[in-house]
Amino acid sequence: MKTRGFGPGAAFALLTVPAVVLYAAFFLVPVFIGFYYSLTDWDGFSLSYKMVGLKNYINILQDKRFLNAMSFTLLYTAIIVVFKLGIALILAMLLSQSLKLRGLFRSIYFFPAVLSMITVGMVFNQFFYSLFPPIGEALGIEWLSRNLLGNPDTAIYGVALTNIWQGFATPMVIFIAGLASVPKDLTEAALIDGATPVQRFFSVTLPFLIPMLTVNVVLAIKGGLTVFDYIVAMTGGGPSKSTESLGFLIYQHGMNEMKFGYGTAEAIYVFLLIGLVSFVQIKLLSRKEAGQQ
Template structure:
């Protein structure tokens, strides 16, 4: 095969491998997003083939919906707590694992195991532990311990605990890889200059980890704002709407109340919030990166 035919075959191969994901991305993402934005301007109920164009009426109704604002505030608070908890815990665990000299593979596998489980399965397992194990332990020590999922003020923390327990695994592995990529000679030079461990961490480790931390924080922020499965499986949004996050409210509007137009409007607002917060977060983190 001459070079010209070989070059043409390579180009056809590259084009084929590019077109397939592009078609899938267009069909399952771009078309879906555009359709959702369009349906948010209608009164479609998700079942009737006919519907009317109502403009921004759904968005005006959202601005007056007190439950929407409460759910949005609750969701943002949850996302903030999730980002803080996962960022701090994953960094601490990664630093500890990076210092382990023996059984590194086994230790990493233990911490990575929760990430291999399905989120709904994890939620159902912890649901049984909350409702069965905690009261049983309380009876053993003579205390009246109740599940945190039953209280309107504590349910959100129960959902947060389960989410963090599973979600901390992946950021830990990513941070561990970032730690192992830092040149050792930098730490040796700092030690020779008399730098303490905290100074080495502050001026060497942390700046090198800023890009990795930024990626993890953006992903966790998105996961927190769009959280659905943990609250759905653990509490169903209760008690007294204490864990009705915006994702769960969108689900209820669309599939329980057959109000797909309002659900799409909430989804559009949610997407805009995620985009704005992610942009701000990335811009702020770039100021601390090592060039």
């Protein structure tokens, strides 16, 4: 007597069930619950609350504190995307050359990535407070002789510098993997044709790095728009709320100021912003990928 087993389609469908259930339980359901609470005035602790509709969303767009946090976060994101990925790409190209102790150098440069953000933030906080100012005074560098984190105009650069120091390692590794996929025959042909290093980079190397660049840009943008750990460890949103990021502001409203519904509405805005920015940059970069018209 023969028994009928599952066909390939049914077997594949069954294999996807655990992933779908976990995705729904830990992503879709929380998103819908969060959107529901964003339509209320819930403080996060009370058993009762009122539905306020889109009032939270309307008030956020008129909230100067939110707009300032948005301005800080966008500028901060732009800084770390440009400098973090720029440094990562330069180091990746250097470490892809035939160098002695190349593996050791790669390990050294990757070391910051294994450290905790909170730990790095606290260490750099002490650097800016007690190490860099004496060095700046000895060298006669005025901007370095002051604590960057103590000035509302320069605190953003102190936090960004910390992120760049720790964060370039991961995109560097991704770029190194991408450089290994660049066909050597194309590079040699460009060299024979007399192309300069800059010309070879933009016409041969860069098109093959577009997929890696896309991943790195998305990750850098996401990290910039949701920055939280460095703010907590280094500035606490100060001085004078000049480093209040969107993530930190959402935490403040939701946990410390008893505005859970309002803070959730802010989180929905950030969610939409990250999705929109990521979609636009993926579309723009994918057009420049090798083999694409």
